[in-house]
Amino acid sequence: MTIAPLFPLTPAPEVPISGEDLSYPVRRIFCVGRNYAAHAAEMGNEVDREAPFYFTKSPSAICLTGAEIAYPPGTQDCHYEMEFVVAIGASAFQVSPEQAKDAVYGYACGIDLTRRDLQAAAKEKRRPWDIGKDFENAAVIAPITPVTRFGDIADQNIALQHNGQVAQQAQLSDMVWSVPEVIAHLSGFYHLEPGDLIYTGTPAGVGPVTPGSRLRGIIEGLDPVDLTIALA
Template sequence: MTDYLFDTPKVQSIPVKGEAAEYPVHRIFCVGRNYAAHAAEMGVEVDREAPFYFTKSPQAVLASGSTLPYPPGTENFHYEMELVLVIGKPVFRASVEDASGAIYAYGCGLDMTRRDLQLAARAKQRPWDLGKDVEGSAVLTGLTKADEMGAIGPQRIHLEVNGEVKQDALLSDLIHGVAEIVADLSKFYHLAPGDVIMTGTPAGVGPVVAGDVITGGVDGLEPISLTIGAPE
């Protein structure tokens, strides 16, 4: 048994509907600009040839229903409602068909973003880490297995702030579908159980402040909620 100089981070995990055991989180991949209307509101072009990605650390995971203190270093903290998928078996250099079979379950997620820091980094062609890999910024619901969810496409995806609808779209609006994303990402990584993929957000992103309550959902999945707390 190896001794460590300090305690190792807690394993982050997600409940799964119908299972006593939880799904442990290994890595978090996020797809950028995967809805045309969102790309337009961000003032950028859509890359329809292939998805592009950024990452969050597993320690960014926060359970739905939590309170997240308003983070340091930002004056423009944004919500982004997303469909989340998780991998259930190893997949590498997969076809779209094989990639579809590697999807274990789906859930709802919030990609909380320090937008001012992201845009400042983008303007200087620097990485987005300070804007995106924020503590508590990967808010996740429990998971629903893929066979129970059914085909992705007709489901509504939506988000409200203090009860007011801010984002409202269909999963059929995704530029790159879920199996396409897994197949493309598997060209670059040996994907495996524990890998979480956040598939992108529709138009309507915007800021929140301390005291705001975010709610949202995707048809057929557990709804999501988050309260923004006072800064620490």
């Protein structure tokens, strides 16, 4: 007896690979919290150097650069957060930071949209952040640049412009937990596989979007990420 699915699932979202006729199918999305000290401070938190912590987003949250989206539902305070995104390209489980480098396929510019009011309400009640972080179009991403073309992570500038004005600016070296450290730590809890994305945290300067907002995120050596919030 052949058992057929009741309904077809939506295929995994695919992110273009810069300069190639290939795409990167997205399996999972991990996000690092409070990975820039200045951002943690502006949110009223201290950085915990004991270990990084994470939240997740569904693959359905992927939104490709250049999109124009409606203002997210259920919130009165949606914020932008510019991020350096790591695309995993090889299996990694319980690896060291030195071994973690071999698991990286490439990097991309990303924007983590956050329903800040819903996140704050969840924090106050000591509840999970899911409703504030994981929703449609909340993981914006530009094409992925292979690591062989990007090179080593160093003092590259990371910035976000809101309506043409610089709102966030830092260097990748400002991250509390480096990319190899994040991969190594995360691989102690998950079998990381190709298709897994890691949004590595945001610098200080996060703020609200409104209908008509134009966002552009830039990291040296990567394709920029652009997003427009549609007018009501």
